Amino acid sequence: MKVVVTGGAGFIGSHACEHFASAGNEVVGLDDLSRARLLSKKSADTASYNWNFLSGMAGVRMNKTDVTSPAGLARTIRDADLVIHTAAQTAVTTSLVDPRTDFRVNLLGTFNVLEAARKAGTNPTIVFTSTNKVYGGNVNQIPVAEKASRYVFEDEMLNGIDESFSIDRCEHTPYGCSKTAADLYVQDYAHTYGLRTAVFRMSCIYGPRQFGVEDQGWVAWFIIAHLTGKKVTVYGDGKQVRDILYVTDLVRAFDSFASGRVRSGVYNMGGGRENTISILELVGMIEKWSGRDFELAYSDWRPGDQKVYVSDIAKARKELDWKPEVGVEAGVRKVYDWVGANRALLE
Numbered sequence: 001m002k003v004v005v006t007g008g009a010g011f012i013g014s015h016a017c018e019h020f021a022s023a024g025n026e027v028v029g030l031d032d033l034s035r036a037r038l039l040s041k042k043s044a045d046t047a048s049y050n051w052n053f054l055s056g057m058a059g060v061r062m063n064k065t066d067v068t069s070p071a072g073l074a075r076t077i078r079d080a081d082l083v084i085h086t087a088a089q090t091a092v093t094t095s096l097v098d099p100r101t102d103f104r105v106n107l108l109g110t111f112n113v114l115e116a117a118r119k120a121g122t123n124p125t126i127v128f129t130s131t132n133k134v135y136g137g138n139v140n141q142i143p144v145a146e147k148a149s150r151y152v153f154e155d156e157m158l159n160g161i162d163e164s165f166s167i168d169r170c171e172h173t174p175y176g177c178s179k180t181a182a183d184l185y186v187q188d189y190a191h192t193y194g195l196r197t198a199v200f201r202m203s204c205i206y207g208p209r210q211f212g213v214e215d216q217g218w219v220a221w222f223i224i225a226h227l228t229g230k231k232v233t234v235y236g237d238g239k240q241v242r243d244i245l246y247v248t249d250l251v252r253a254f255d256s257f258a259s260g261r262v263r264s265g266v267y268n269m270g271g272g273r274e275n276t277i278s279i280l281e282l283v284g285m286i287e288k289w290s291g292r293d294f295e296l297a298y299s300d301w302r303p304g305d306q307k308v309y310v311s312d313i314a315k316a317r318k319e320l321d322w323k324p325e326v327g328v329e330a331g332v333r334k335v336y337d338w339v340g341a342n343r344a345l346l347e
């Protein structure tokens with residue numbers, strides 16, 4: 001197969017490139033390296049880290065391409081069998097100060113990918129990395145209870161948020177809007193044009209080679225900050241909970257869809273009920289390993305913040321014959337060790 005991964009030098013994209021190349025496919029990773037804008041110090045090194053990592057890998061070709069300009073995309077996608085679209089403006093905070101860029105990259109970029117796929121001669125399968133932010137403020141309508149180190153859903157029988165949860169009539173933030181609109185377009189290209197498409201509405205994905213910053217990639221950010229001596233601000237009280245999914249488990253789900261028979265689908269994707277953690281619990285875990293206290297500051301909740309988000313992953317389990325395999329503590333430890341080994345780059 002020829003597999004095209006947009007955002008190939010990003011965190012999830014680079015793992016997708018690695019996964020599909022090691023299975024013997026021809027992989028083309030596209031990226032414009034614009035994540036550098038989100039990364040502050042040593043941004044040039046960190047932004048190109050995954051690019052360099054992949055450039056030496058058999059079966060992978062990296063190509064500097066901006067998804068907002070259709071020509072280069074179309075050239076690469078015209079003979080693709082599978083397109084994994086991860087390129088995006090990924091930070092809610094950036095979307096609030098520059099909604100136009102967020103709109104161009106996330107919506108126009110996705111539209112360009114879909115159009116290139118529609119016009120390709122190979123009828124490629126599309127996998128789109130959407131987000132739990134499509135459910136916006138509706139998530140905060142679910143009653144939660146406060147425990148010592150975390151919020152929980154008041155209804156203990158609730159398995160999490162499934163795909164039938166409402167995506168509209170609530171606040172979203174510009175990032176939530178651009179991703180929701182793109183999510184709908186991807187679904188509609190299956191309905192209207194018969195493309196095979198999957199939408200993965202992801203909660204929190206984490207793993208090595210994630211250059212987390214305060215604005216995005218919180219598990220990695222907390223570890224990086226702690227091990228490189230930076231102060232961390234907690235927005236809210238630190239009891240907010242997410243289900244977290246180790247990145248290699250995610251790309252296995254992409255592969256299950258790509259190699260399976262389902263024509264099109266929308267999947268909530270995360271660690272599910274068995275793999276949840278709050279900020280305070282993550283802090284405790286990291287302090288236990290490092291033997292040092294965190295330097296924490298507290299600030300107000302930010303727009304769009306959700307107290308509890310847990311994905312109901314039953315549909316993905318069933319339709320994709322998939323389940324998470326890396327548990328929270330083992331997965332977080334892998335990130336901790338990766339950060340420890342790359343401290344000089346991340347300082």
Ligand SMILES: NC(=O)c1ccc[n+]([C@@H]2O[C@H](COP(=O)([O-])OP(=O)(O)OC[C@H]3O[C@@H](n4cnc5c(N)ncnc54)[C@H](O)[C@@H]3O)[C@@H](O)[C@H]2O)c1
Pocket residue numbers: 006007008009010011012013030031032033034035036065066067068085086087088089090105109129130131132202203204205206217
């Ligand atoms: N990491 C998570 O927990 C998470 C959760 C929900 C959704 N997502 C979605 O998953 C996708 C990947 O996220 P990630 O964590 O790997 O982020 P990332 O920032 O590491 O990767 C995104 C990549 O896209 C590239 N990019 C940005 N604009 C581009 C453009 N115009 N043209 C080409 N490349 C461009 C960036 O340079 C970067 O390398 C995004 O679509 C994001 O919205 C991620």
